[in-house]
Amino acid sequence: MNLDLSPEHDLIRETVREFALERIAPVAEELDREHRFPYELVAELADLGLMGIPIPETYGGGGGDTLSYAIAIEELTRIDSSVAITVAAHTSLGTMPIFLFGTEEQKRRWLPELASGRRLAAFGLTEADAGSDAGATRTRAELHDGSWVIGGSKIFITNAGTDITGCVTITALTGEGEVSNLIVPNGTPGYEISGPMRKLGWRASDTRELSFRECAVPEANLLGRRGEGFRQFLEILDGGRISIAAMGVGLAQGAYDLAYAYAKEREQFGKPISTFQAVQFKLADMATELEAGRALVYKAAWLKDQGRPFAREAAMAKLYTGELSNRAVNWSLQIHGGYGYMDEFAISRLYRDQKILEIGEGTNEVQRMVIAKHLGL
Amino acid sequence: MKIAVCVKQVPDAAAPRRLDPQTKRLDRSGEGVLNAFDVHAVEEALRLKEAAGGGEVLLVTMAPEGAQDTLRKALAMGADRALLISDEAAAGSDLVATSYALAKALEREEPDLVLFGQQASDSDGAVLWAAVADRLRLPTISQVAELSLAEGRVRGKRQTEFGYDVIEAPLPAVVAVSDAINEPRYPSLKGIMSAKSKPQELVSLTALGVEPDRAGDQGSRTEVYALGDPPARGDSQKISDDGSGAEQIVAFLVERRLV
Ligand SMILES: Cc1cc2nc3c(=O)[nH]c(=O)nc-3n(C[C@H](O)[C@H](O)[C@H](O)COP(=O)(O)OP(=O)(O)OC[C@H]3O[C@@H](n4cnc5c(N)ncnc54)[C@H](O)[C@@H]3O)c2cc1C
Numbered sequence: 001m002n003l004d005l006s007p008e009h010d011l012i013r014e015t016v017r018e019f020a021l022e023r024i025a026p027v028a029e030e031l032d033r034e035h036r037f038p039y040e041l042v043a044e045l046a047d048l049g050l051m052g053i054p055i056p057e058t059y060g061g062g063g064g065d066t067l068s069y070a071i072a073i074e075e076l077t078r079i080d081s082s083v084a085i086t087v088a089a090h091t092s093l094g095t096m097p098i099f100l101f102g103t104e105e106q107k108r109r110w111l112p113e114l115a116s117g118r119r120l121a122a123f124g125l126t127e128a129d130a131g132s133d134a135g136a137t138r139t140r141a142e143l144h145d146g147s148w149v150i151g152g153s154k155i156f157i158t159n160a161g162t163d164i165t166g167c168v169t170i171t172a173l174t175g176e177g178e179v180s181n182l183i184v185p186n187g188t189p190g191y192e193i194s195g196p197m198r199k200l201g202w203r204a205s206d207t208r209e210l211s212f213r214e215c216a217v218p219e220a221n222l223l224g225r226r227g228e229g230f231r232q233f234l235e236i237l238d239g240g241r242i243s244i245a246a247m248g249v250g251l252a253q254g255a256y257d258l259a260y261a262y263a264k265e266r267e268q269f270g271k272p273i274s275t276f277q278a279v280q281f282k283l284a285d286m287a288t289e290l291e292a293g294r295a296l297v298y299k300a301a302w303l304k305d306q307g308r309p310f311a312r313e314a315a316m317a318k319l320y321t322g323e324l325s326n327r328a329v330n331w332s333l334q335i336h337g338g339y340g341y342m343d344e345f346a347i348s349r350l351y352r353d354q355k356i357l358e359i360g361e362g363t364n365e366v367q368r369m370v371i372a373k374h375l376g377l
Numbered sequence: 378m379k380i381a382v383c384v385k386q387v388p389d390a391a392a393p394r395r396l397d398p399q400t401k402r403l404d405r406s407g408e409g410v411l412n413a414f415d416v417h418a419v420e421e422a423l424r425l426k427e428a429a430g431g432g433e434v435l436l437v438t439m440a441p442e443g444a445q446d447t448l449r450k451a452l453a454m455g456a457d458r459a460l461l462i463s464d465e466a467a468a469g470s471d472l473v474a475t476s477y478a479l480a481k482a483l484e485r486e487e488p489d490l491v492l493f494g495q496q497a498s499d500s501d502g503a504v505l506w507a508a509v510a511d512r513l514r515l516p517t518i519s520q521v522a523e524l525s526l527a528e529g530r531v532r533g534k535r536q537t538e539f540g541y542d543v544i545e546a547p548l549p550a551v552v553a554v555s556d557a558i559n560e561p562r563y564p565s566l567k568g569i570m571s572a573k574s575k576p577q578e579l580v581s582l583t584a585l586g587v588e589p590d591r592a593g594d595q596g597s598r599t600e601v602y603a604l605g606d607p608p609a610r611g612d613s614q615k616i617s618d619d620g621s622g623a624e625q626i627v628a629f630l631v632e633r634r635l636v
Binding site: 007 | 445446449450453563564565566567569570572573
């Protein structure tokens with residue numbers, strides 16, 4: 001057994017950490033306050049090959065493994081969740097379906113732009129009445145004269161409406177109880193995108209409602225075969241969970257870093273609050289849980305890279321780090337006292353950015369359901 | 378165009394540093410990083426190579442074997458290969474011994490241009506480039522904040538207290554760069570992945586023709602006699618900010634004619 005990261009993984013961590021500190025940290029508060037999508041940062045991340053880490057180089061990606069990807073997402077989230085989810089949703093939800101299930105032609109058409117980060121992609125699964133029960137999709141697509149004509153709507157879709165979004169892959173009913181995935185290019189007549197949704201956190205990330213009215217896409221935009229949509233999105237979510245779990249570790253680490261620095265600096269009763277056992281124990285608990293959470297995420301990533309079953313560990317990692325990040329931001333803000341409640345202290349943003357990690361790509365309850373199923377229950 | 382960049386592995390500035398009272402040397406057992414000035418030198422070499430449309434950027438360092446991981450960053454940025462002078466006999470080398478070994482390696486490689494970061498964050502000697510240039514009998518320009526090459530000559534702009542010196546020298550030459558010269562790139566993912574397969578050659582001192590009595594402690598002409606803590610800071614004054622903190626600081630500075 002060897003728990004050391006390879007020198008490449010170390011260097012990826014070091015590079016993304018530096019990038020996040022030098023390029024993202026100075027603007028994170030402003031992007032959040034202005035609800036501004038980080039176009040410039042996305043372009044810089046694209047130049048570094050970080051917008052398509054696990055996609056092979058032949059398709060314009062970085063040719064990295066899942067562990068590299070998880071480490072990069074972790075380090076981004078440590079500084080800013082909006083930027084991290086933009087990369088993660090684009091990679092795991094937007095690009096991955098086309099890479100995994102697309103025909104060679106679809107891959108050639110889309111992947112070079114997406115994996116290089118010149119364009120973004122989204123994945124539209126959730127509907128107003130189909131959330132945790134994602135299979136209950138009501139959006140329909142019917143084949144007419146060589147075109148799929150789509151009617152329906154999606155909600156909470158990340159990266160769907162940026163100026164550089166190329167397409168969204170949506171789930172739709174293509175027959176009774178038959179769910180299929182379709183690629184819908186942005187700009188297709190009948191495909192309308194709402195304004196940005198206003199939200200508690202992830203404020204610099206793009207979240208939209210989509211509506212499809214008599215929206216026709218070529219028959220060839222079907223992803224994989226008819227009726228495989230359900231199986232496909234489950235597989236997409238299994239992989240996506242590793243990146244959301246990496247966000248949980250990164251966010252908890254970021255919250256811990258802030259609490260640690262603040263506790264050493266802040267004095268009350270004539271000494272740094274870090275000398276009080278109550279504060280020390282919180283930091284000790286956070287550091288301990290971080291080790292456990294990170295190990296779980298890396299194990300899930302490692303299993304995937306080995307080509308072994310990883311869905312159980314991915315769900316466990318997402319569940320554990322989602323809840324861990326909740327405790328971490330809560331304790332970190334507590335250690336900050338009233339200052340932590342103020343916008344100018346980064347922990348207030350981290351606190352708001354946390355909750356979604358226990359909801360998106362399957363709520364905590366859904367993770368427990370998935371894990372229970374793996375336990376044979 | 379072959380550009381050699383001499384780089385050094387230094388202890389991570391973020392980690393606490395320690396002097397070993399026994400050997401009187403800096404404790405280098407912790408994580409090593411690439412000296413920050415050297416990262417600027419690597420960046421400049423890559424830019425020169427890119428501007429020339431080709432060539433080779435070679436890293437040269439004298440360090441223990443573990444330095445390969447540190448060199449990887451510079452290789453990931455785009456350097457083509459690395460030469461690591463690694464030899465137990467090199468331990469304890471001072472400026473005289475280090476410059477001799479580096480000069481021997483550079484003699485073997487015959488680069489058109491040798492770049493250095495102007496100083497290292499651990500020892501802050503800021504003279505190694507001069508010593509190497511002297512051994513190679515090459516012209517040298519230091520503190521360079523802007524660099525260009527044309528027609529077999531190197532031109533450097535050196536920042537001084539009052540303005541700039543512009544200095545030219547024929548190639549080959551040795552140039553020490555300041556950190557104002559450029560904004561180093563981040564290694565790209567592709568660069569990181571390909572660094573693994575770039576050649577890193579390990580050479581011993583003997584292989585370079587460095588005589589045993591000219592390396593390490595034996596080849597060094599300086600000796601550290603004593604280590605001491607820096608003197609405790611004297612008459613310091615702590616200003617707590619009760620709203621007038623800024624005024625108090627200004628008054629303090631004015632009183633000492635510092636502003
Ligand atoms: C910022 C943001 C970005 C998002 N990005 C995307 C995206 O890019 N693409 C996309 O498709 N979706 C996206 N989503 C949607 C997200 O995946 C869903 O919100 C999530 O799956 C939960 O669905 P829901 O909101 O409908 O909640 P519901 O399913 O209505 O759940 C409500 C509550 O009931 C619980 N619950 C539901 N069923 C059960 C059960 N059987 N047993 C126990 N408890 C249960 C849930 O755990 C939850 O606590 C995003 C959401 C947000 C907020």
